[in-house]
Amino acid sequence: MTKRYGAAVAVDELSFQVRPGQVTGFLGPNGAGKSTTMRVIMGLCRPTSGYGLIDGRPYPELERPLRQVGAFLEAKAVHPGRSVYHHLAGLAKSNRIPESRVNETLALVGLQTVARKRAAGLSLGMAQRLGLAAALLGNPPVLLLDEPVNGLDPEGILWIRGLIRRLADEGRTILVSSHLMSEMALTASHLIVIGRGRLLADTTIDDFIARNSRSFVRIRTPEQERVRDVLTAAGVEARRGPDGAIEVVGASLEQVGELIGRHHVTVHEVSMRSASLEEAFMQLTADSVEYRDDAGPAFPAGRMG
């Protein structure tokens, strides 16, 4: 699939497949093209070239769309004066879904108590749940969820993670987008990573973790300059961590400890750490982030000897 807006390329020859029975995380920084891809799949905008198919067919050809695919894409256009119940009942009616499904779905997303409330009076979290209810109304085997945790409180986030996993365990095909690796690590078992509309990775979460978890030695010291000089003189690569601590890659904890001891410098901490998945994701997508802080490390990595 390719989607251009004038000269700008939102989705660039992107190709991937989402399989049933697992949660596939659709990960990419802001503006990477996740929403556009989902909108094309849902027939909400036309691709410049290529296609998005659901169960082998383009969206407009689906006979009973709401029963075949449910989508949660941004805040739904809900009539503000209509009640939660009537919003769903209207959708059910126009899609020939039995009205009994409305209460079932309200129970599924925990909105029974506000069924009579007008949509305009809903909190952000409740509006999110209503959007999800609309996606689940037709009990579809395929679900596309665009940043579903956005706007939810911690309890709501836990709830939705559980719901998504349960829906996948039932054998559904689930594509969930996020710009947070940490969120994906908790829900998805497969990952599609994109940046600037291009595919960067199509892999299992386990494989992504195995390939991207790097360890380093972390040093906290009041003698930054001296420690840096000692490391550089020994040909050890060092960089500045996000909190100002020194991070050493390519040397063991023992090597670093001995170097420090030999030169009698004061340290407050020398410990082994693993880079977070979030960092691995940021590194993978670094070249595809449009406006990144390109200040680089506070001091250059030294390599001598």
Ligand SMILES: Nc1ncnc2c1ncn2[C@@H]1O[C@H](COP(=O)(O)OP(=O)(O)OP(=O)(O)O)[C@@H](O)[C@H]1O
């Ligand atoms: N209707 C449009 N007209 C012009 N450009 C658009 C339009 N919709 C999206 N874009 C551009 O396409 C690119 C991809 O946007 P998209 O919303 O798909 O990304 P995203 O990965 O979903 O990001 P976010 O997490 O910020 O929503 C962006 O550069 C965006 O500005």
